[in-house]
Amino acid sequence: xxxxxxxxxxxxxxxxxxxxxxxxxxxxxxxxxxxxxxxxxxxxxxxxxxxxxxxxxxxxxxxxxxxxxxxxxx
Numbered sequence: 001x002x003x004x005x006x007x008x009x010x011x012x013x014x015x016x017x018x019x020x021x022x023x024x025x026x027x028x029x030x031x032x033x034x035x036x037x038x039x040x041x042x043x044x045x046x047x048x049x050x051x052x053x054x055x056x057x058x059x060x061x062x063x064x065x066x067x068x069x070x071x072x073x074x
Contacts, residue, residue, distance in 0.1 A: 007031075019046055 006026065014024045023046055030039035 018050065
């Protein structure tokens with residue numbers, strides 16, 4: 001596969017987004033094969049994964065905030 005500047009930017013963006021090497025490889029293969037909808041689905045799946053993790057972390061932060069609030073009130 002010939003890698004041009006645009007593809008290098010895509011790879012860097014995917015790495016910055018926390019994509020695994022496998023996700024990056026699959027996404028680039030989808031682009032190369034012209035199966036853009038599959039590539040978009042893959043990115044949407046990774047986005048849902050990140051969002052779910054964000055929600056889980058937010059719940060933990062909320063628990064700590066509540067505990068801190070309770071301790072300050074007493």
